[in-house]
Amino acid sequence: MSITDSNVLIIEHSIPVNLLLTQYLKRMGFSKILVCETAESGIKTFEGLALEKRDPIVFLGYHLPDNTAAGLISKLFAIAPDVKIIIETSLDRKDPKIRQLFSMGVFHYLQKPLRLSSVNHVLETIQKEVDEFNNIGIDGRRVLEMLRSLKKASVVRLAEYCSYDPKSLLPFLRRQQEKSVIYEVSKIREIGCRDCNSVNNISLFSCDSCDGQNFRRDTLIEHYDCGNISTHDTYDNEQCPKCNKRIKIIGGDYRVMNDFYICNECDQRFQIPHQNFICSKCGSKFSLDEANWIESKVFCFTNNQNETKPFEEQSEFSEIDTSEDLTIIQK
Ligand SMILES: [Zn+2]
Ligand SMILES: [Zn+2]
Ligand SMILES: [Zn+2]
Structure with a gap:
């Protein structure tokens, strides 16, 4: 699937930037482009699209008249945890304000003034990500939504809840970790069903x-x-x-x-009290001695973290080619 079929939502206060970006996007083949000049209208439009499962790629201007970028980003993530957000700003990517956004899980960055080559590059990176998701057949949005609702989960549990094989889910989670969307907390040993290895068990206490x-x-x-x-x-x-x-x-x-x-x-x-377990998957009842212990890694959302990771520990962001600038394009 080409991302040029995707919806694009531009939330940006500057009209000249909006016009320029729209022009670039059209040139690249995008046709479903919506523009909002305030955070409030942006979030409303985003909600509407997400409700129809038409999540847009979001270009977000750092300075908005009615909300901070961080405030808006957390709202967008609450609606769609795997939304692709591209932050456009004249601030340097090493600026603490921008690093804060990276630590929230935004990892696409566009330096203002905008250049066609930079916009192109960032969208190519997103296209690669989408292709990777499709190749391994994992519904990234569903997995990330599940992880968000659980706050923290082991690979085995997440795989079971989303009906994937843990082995095929781990590379997906690793990629999200590289992009600082999620992070690895620890390893965990969980009680697995004696008969089917499910970790979805209910504890029973009895006389x-x-x-x-x-x-x-x-x-x-x-x-x-x-x-x-x-x-x-x-x-x-x-x-x-x-x-x-x-x-x-x-x-x-x-x-x-x-x-x-x-x-x-x-x-x-x-x-x-005597402790037993009932497997929610196969209904088997078993004691602690009969349980299978299943070890796997635990992941958590990055924006649940209290501390911001140092910039050096962040992933590599899309490298931007600055060779072609606006003046050349407008010739
Ligand atoms: Zn007595
Ligand atoms: Zn009794
Ligand atoms: Zn079972």
């Missing part, structure tokens, strides 16, 4: 005697004098229910045991 789930957490009191052990509410007026003596000094003639579980069905008392 260790009758296996029922009707139990409560309570506090037990042991009266040393007579050996009675019963729940604290049976010691009415601090009187032992067995020998009727008053309990006096904690640690002296009685002790308190917090966090005990008492089965409402069979009256069994236990400190640790």
Whole structure:
């Protein structure tokens, strides 16, 4: 698929820049070009297109009259996590304000004044990305939306939720990592179903005697004098229910045991409930000892990160060829 069939949304306050960019895009074969001069109209138009699954490529001017670029970008990402945003600015790409946008997951940069060759180059890079997605048959938008909704997820879990093989999903995630859209947090070992390896399991806790789930957490009191052990509410007026003596000094003639579980069905008392798992995929019930442990890498969205990565750690951004400038084009 050629990206020239895509919608393009220009959110840019400067009318001359809009006219020039529209002219460049038309020359490259784009025909579905929309222009908004404010952040507010930009976001409305974007929402409308995203709703119809016609996500546009966004050219975003850094200076807008009614919102910051960062504010608008986070709104765009909230609607479509894999939206392609090209930031146009006269600021240097090493400027902290621009680096902040890179750390949010914007990785296409256009230096103003705009040149046809630069616009062309950045769109070629996007075309390559789209081709890569299509080659491996992964719906990037769906995967990234899933990761965003989970906040953090292992490759295995993400692959299972999106119905992909983890091995084919990992290269896609690696590419997103190179572009600083996501980052690797750690490795994790997850409980996998005994029968089908699914990591989508529900934990079940039950009585260790009758296996029922009707139990409560309570506090037990042991009266040393007579050996009675019963729940604290049976010691009415601090009187032992067995020998009727008053309990006096904690640690002296009685002790308190917090966090005990008492089965409402069979009256069994236990400190640790019995744990089982039910597989959401195949329905199999299995214990911790029977589970398969599955190890994989955990990824998280970059804009969930509190700290901005240093610029040197960022990916390489589209290199821009500046050989052909505006004056040459207008000859
Ligand atoms: Zn029980
Ligand atoms: Zn007693
Ligand atoms: Zn299973």
